[in-house]
Amino acid sequence: MFFIPGPVIAALTFPGVIIHEFGHLFFCKLFKLKVYDVCFFRFGNPAGYVVHETTDNFTQFWFVSMGPFFANTILCVLFCTAAFLPVWVLKVEDLLAYFFYWLGISIGMHAFPSTGDLSNLWSMAPERAKHGNMLAIVSVPLIGLLYILNFGRILWADLGYGIGVGILGPLAIFRALARA
Amino acid sequence: MRQGVCCQCGMSASIRSFYLLNGKMYCEPCVWKASRDAQTKGEPSEYVSLTDNSVCVRCGASSDATDFQLVGNQPLCSPCSQLIQDWPYPTWLKAGLAFVLILLVVALINGRKYFHAGRSLYVGERLVDEGHYEQALPYLEETVRVAPESDKAVLLAGRAALMTGRVDIADKVLHGHSGGHFEDPGDDFRTVEALWEKANRAFAKADEASKLGQQGGHDADAARLMHEAAAMYPQAANLAIAAEMYDEGAAFERKDYDAFLSIAQKQWRLFPGPETAGVVASALACKYAITGDEQYKKQSEEMLLEAERGSQQPEQKKRFEEYAERIRYRLASRAIIDKPEYDKKFRSQKSQ
Numbered sequence: 001m002f003f004i005p006g007p008v009i010a011a012l013t014f015p016g017v018i019i020h021e022f023g024h025l026f027f028c029k030l031f032k033l034k035v036y037d038v039c040f041f042r043f044g045n046p047a048g049y050v051v052h053e054t055t056d057n058f059t060q061f062w063f064v065s066m067g068p069f070f071a072n073t074i075l076c077v078l079f080c081t082a083a084f085l086p087v088w089v090l091k092v093e094d095l096l097a098y099f100f101y102w103l104g105i106s107i108g109m110h111a112f113p114s115t116g117d118l119s120n121l122w123s124m125a126p127e128r129a130k131h132g133n134m135l136a137i138v139s140v141p142l143i144g145l146l147y148i149l150n151f152g153r154i155l156w157a158d159l160g161y162g163i164g165v166g167i168l169g170p171l172a173i174f175r176a177l178a179r180a
Numbered sequence: 181m182r183q184g185v186c187c188q189c190g191m192s193a194s195i196r197s198f199y200l201l202n203g204k205m206y207c208e209p210c211v212w213k214a215s216r217d218a219q220t221k222g223e224p225s226e227y228v229s230l231t232d233n234s235v236c237v238r239c240g241a242s243s244d245a246t247d248f249q250l251v252g253n254q255p256l257c258s259p260c261s262q263l264i265q266d267w268p269y270p271t272w273l274k275a276g277l278a279f280v281l282i283l284l285v286v287a288l289i290n291g292r293k294y295f296h297a298g299r300s301l302y303v304g305e306r307l308v309d310e311g312h313y314e315q316a317l318p319y320l321e322e323t324v325r326v327a328p329e330s331d332k333a334v335l336l337a338g339r340a341a342l343m344t345g346r347v348d349i350a351d352k353v354l355h356g357h358s359g360g361h362f363e364d365p366g367d368d369f370r371t372v373e374a375l376w377e378k379a380n381r382a383f384a385k386a387d388e389a390s391k392l393g394q395q396g397g398h399d400a401d402a403a404r405l406m407h408e409a410a411a412m413y414p415q416a417a418n419l420a421i422a423a424e425m426y427d428e429g430a431a432f433e434r435k436d437y438d439a440f441l442s443i444a445q446k447q448w449r450l451f452p453g454p455e456t457a458g459v460v461a462s463a464l465a466c467k468y469a470i471t472g473d474e475q476y477k478k479q480s481e482e483m484l485l486e487a488e489r490g491s492q493q494p495e496q497k498k499r500f501e502e503y504a505e506r507i508r509y510r511l512a513s514r515a516i517i518d519k520p521e522y523d524k525k526f527r528s529q530k531s532q
Contacts, residue, residue: 015280022273034251035267036238053252078284082291085298090327092294100287178302 009159010047015103016072016110016162017041017048023068024050031060046114058128059135065117066139068110069146076108076162077169084170101166109162118147182232186210194232201227236260297326301333308336313343321349328356335368342375345416347383350376382413386422396520399429421451428459432518437466454490457483458503465510477511484508 010017018040028035034053041048055061083100086092113121121143128136149157184195188210199211202224206214211227219225231237233247236257248255251264300319307316320337327333334357341350354360354376362369389405392398403426410419424443431439441463448456464480467473484504491500506522509515517525 018273018276019280022269022277025267025269029267032265034264036264038267040270040273075280075284079287082284082287085291085294086327089298089301089332090294090323090330092327092329094290096286096290097294100283100290103283103287174298174302177299178306 006045007043007047010041011043013106013109013162014041014047016107019075019107020068020072020110021048021050023071024052024064027060027064027067028052031055031057031064033060033064049114058124058133061124062121062135062139065113065121066143069113070111072107072111073165076104076111076165077173079104079107080166081170081173084167085174088167105159105162105166107162108165109159111161111165112150112153112158113146115150118143118150122147182234184230188214195230196232196235198230199227200230201225205230231255238264293326297323297333301330301336304340305332305336308340313340316340317344317346317349321353324353324356328353329358331357331362332368335362335372338372339368339375342372342379343415345413345418347379347416350379379413379416382409382416382419385409385412386419389422389426393426393429396518397433399426399433402426403430421447428463432463432466435516437463437470441467454487454496454500457487457490458500458507461487461507462503462510465507466516469510469514469516472514480507480511 021038021040025035025038028050033055035050036053037049037051039049052064055064079100083097083104086094086097087101121139125136125140125143129140149161151157152160182195183192184198184205185192186198186207187204188206191207193207198205198207200206201211201214202218204214206227215225215227231254232242233250233255234243235241235255236248237254238256238260241257241260243257248257249261250256251261256264301323304316304319304323307313307319317337317340320333320340323330323333324337334353337353338350341347341353350372354372365373385405386409389402389409392405393402403423406419406423406426410416410423413419424447428440428443428447431437431443441460444456444459444463448460461480461483464476464483468476468480484507487500488504491497506519509522509526510517
């Protein structure tokens with residue numbers, strides 16, 4: 001196992017950081033939460049952040065925290081789907097396709113919510129689920145899974161997630177299309 | 181910026197460096213002492229830092245006249261207050277996101293040419309797995325046209341082609357892929373390799389049969405070899421057809437004209453055309469020569485006419501003229517002689 005400094009990884013995958021932070025900002029603005037500070041990209045840890053007002057509204061907090069997870073995942077699947085066949089299956093030397101695959105994986109790699117967001121969600125979700133909040137009930141398993149996976153970041157779980165989504169997503173799409 | 185004065189030591193400084201303890205303002209060193217004293221006396225000893233509501237906590241701008249508006253207990257100047265209420269998207273971010281969307285459209289357009297090939301591959305793969313090789317082949321050929329270097333597509337296309345007896349297509353796709361070299365010789369490669377070798381052995385035998393057939397008088401041996409080739413590679417229907425054609429020749433050689441006619445008629449039913457019509461005409465002429473039954477003669481002449489009608493191409497016309505002359509001789513003379521003998525007798529000066 002070799003060590004690659006975080007800032008190098010962040011620099012190599014900067015589009016994902018920017019899109020992740022944009023996702024936070026978008027949902028803060030959507031729910032009219034105050035935003036105190038925003039950093040879309042920097043060479044540091046974290047590589048980007050949005051400092052915003054806290055809220056007791058679970059739905060708002062869920063979207064602000066999890067929004068980037070879904071936005072980045074969807075964009076990752078779309079870009080990787082467009083490039084999956086020439087890169088992995090057809091073995092066509094198409095530089096544009098390789099560029100889109102890098103872009104897709106860069107975006108997918110930064111899908112994971114931050115540790116702070118996951119901790120807050122994990123502390124709120126079970127309680128809200130007990131009170132019958134449907135979003136909390138539905139998302140508890142996902143939050144739990146992400147909470148556990150988040151510890152795997154030290155072993156590049158976030159990169160693994162990006163690559164996994166970038167391969168399995170398109171594969172599932174094309175298999176389904178072939179059956180249709 | 182507001183100034184404060186320590187009630188203990190009289191130090192004067194920015195109010196933000198002072199603390200409030202039991203309603204009195206202290207500097208930092210004095211508040212520690214005062215807090216300890218208050219604790220000893222049993223009085224409240226907790227203190228809080230003072231904020232200067234005339235200084236914006238975000239940008240540090242100060243107001244001499246009035247305090248700034250508190251937002252979440254924090255003083256903020258008007259621009260900062262406005263900013264946090266509705267943080268704008270930076271222009272570069274908007275442009276960047278628009279660029280990402282454009283890239284997504286470009287990616288999908290660029291990927292479109294591969295989507296069709298990819299879908300064909302997956303459909304072809306499914307059909308191959310189900311054993312529908314004939315149906316799978318066009319899909320896989322389409323994929324190979326876009327991706328001739330794809331191991332998977334080429335091996336599937338090669339397998340489908342070999343399983344349907346299309347050795348020409350198999351040869352084209354397999355050798356179009358890095359000259360027939362595959363990086364990972366897995367199970368798929370080994371399956372295709374085994375089929376390819378079997379097909380090659382069968383065609384080598386067929387070639388041997390063909391050479392024997394060309395020599396004349398060895399149609400029985402040629403038929404045996406061709407049947408062996410057809411059994412070895414049953415997917416190639418043309419080998420079985422060729423074997424039957426040699427059977428015709430062998431039947432003629434051993435003067436079994438009933439068998440000759442029967443095979444010729446079967447070939448005509450399966451593959452109606454000028455060549456098979458000509459062979460039926462020849463077999464019927466043999467039957468006429470042996471029996472003298474005018475019915476055979478009439479049928480032979482009809483089939484000869486059929487062969488003539490079908491011979492449109494110059495090559496077909498030339499072949500028709502050659503065998504029609506011999507069949508007409510057979511019908512006129514009721515003498516059955518093979519081509520070499522006929523050539524020797526009537527064409528020795530012209531050719532051969």
